Amino acid sequence: MFDYTQLATLSAILRHGAFDAAAVELGITQSAVSQRLRALEDRVGQPLVQRGTPCTGTALGQRLARHAEEVGLMESRLAATAGLDRAGPRRVRIAVNADSLAAWILPALADAQAAAPDLLFDLIVDDESHSASWLRAGEVTAAVTSTEAPPTGCDSHPLGQLRYLAVASPDWVARHCPDGVTGDALRRAPCMTFDPKDRLQMRWLDREFGPGKPPPTHFLPSPRAFHDGALLGLGWGMNPEPLIRDDLAAGRLVPLRPDRPLDQALYWQVSRRMAPAIAVLTQSVRKTARLHLH
């Protein structure tokens, strides 16, 4: 049996990355924060926090903090269904891929918060093929992922396909493809890649023109920078359709090959144990996905 006051203290330290901020949040002194943490570390026989700026959790520290937050969510649901009062917000950790965060999921979070004003969201951003591993490790309660099969103890809801279009600025096309958009031209001209995990440009290029050499590429690990980079003519790249609709309509971006999108299936996966506590969020996410995904 854990001491949940100690666990809440650990969770606050890791959320703020600092003992002083945790002390302010909990309304206790910094030395009380240190004492509670030390007591918990003695209890488990392992360090739970790496001291630094910011402080970060050891693997076990992170697991215990998540556990405390999940118990908070469950208490909150218990209080609601049993008609009890419960003070304090409910914190939901979600792993989501950068493009979903940029392109469609925020209205779902705003919807869920309107229905349940005590919800607070901690978002973890990772590639869609890696977000499921956060769920598997018990680090998050739910994840938007490209992996269909859910980890043990989790449910998977298909959300639809996030559509990507290969686009560039008209100026980029005029400069690099004076004789038309050919595979040769695209393998010589600069493209954009989100990060080394991002294979979308190569997948599309190989599918459309046959396998070949990767083009020279910039690395722009931010959806906004990726989008702005296309507008500014830094390179071409696969952009999520919901983000570039206005740019296509206004001619600020042009598709390299019209009607040749790349679709990425996405799933909402939820820890089955926590599913009732975040049912309102699951409902909002599924509803919003229907508006933006194919």
Place this chain on the structure above:
Amino acid sequence: MFDYTQLATLSAILRHGAFDAAAVELGITQSAVSQRLRALEDRVGQPLVQRGTPCTGTALGQRLARHAEEVGLMESRLAATAGLDRAGPRRVRIAVNADSLAAWILPALADAQAAAPDLLFDLIVDDESHSASWLRAGEVTAAVTSTEAPPTGCDSHPLGQLRYLAVASPDWVARHCPDGVTGDALRRAPCMTFDPKDRLQMRWLDREFGPGKPPPTHFLPSPRAFHDGALLGLGWGMNPEPLIRDDLAAGRLVPLRPDRPLDQALYWQVSRRMAPAIAVLTQSVRKTARLHLH
């Protein structure tokens, strides 16, 4: 003396995160890639790549890859000044804070690329108080940072102040501050925090209303999500002025306290050894900063 063919192979493996993609880029077989890497690992007596999906560099592997890229930049400058031909693009690694990437730096990169079309940018996104450590570790050639004093061997150019405004949607203000924007109201209502390193909201709140308890917060580690979250009424937050000008003008966002911004001084720091090779970029960054920063 290193074998630069081996170093270029290491650099390609780490850039793509995969042996097969590195082989395609270099136009050699995958087994030739493995052999070159093994020869280099034998030479230094340490593993340089952690095999996985994606492959990542060990600390030494990353240092060697950066060294190879810097030598490439220097060769390129030598070729240009000596009137020699040099094949292949020049790759510049830059550490930049997420807000600068979202708010103002991309036009500088596009400018520099227009002047030097063979430039390719690898951007590393980190907090402005941590970006200097990438430079200190030799991982990047230049950095946008909030630290004035440059690391040894680097020069520092003041860029001006990135101005942050505390903003929320009109709907959020009506809901959470019915009796006006007071410190009490702001400490009870949900705010947004970029990640645990982000102290901007607390700094502004403490400065404006005196030290106190941190408000309940969402964590939205993406500048676009942070901005969209404010528009959707998830919470209030400190947003960079260049990003929200249109929203303020259209009344989609309102300042919580007009004329009470928080200014963050930024510096462009460059490895002195590499400064001549990226002079065109430094010039574009300084020029663009003058347009967007105070």
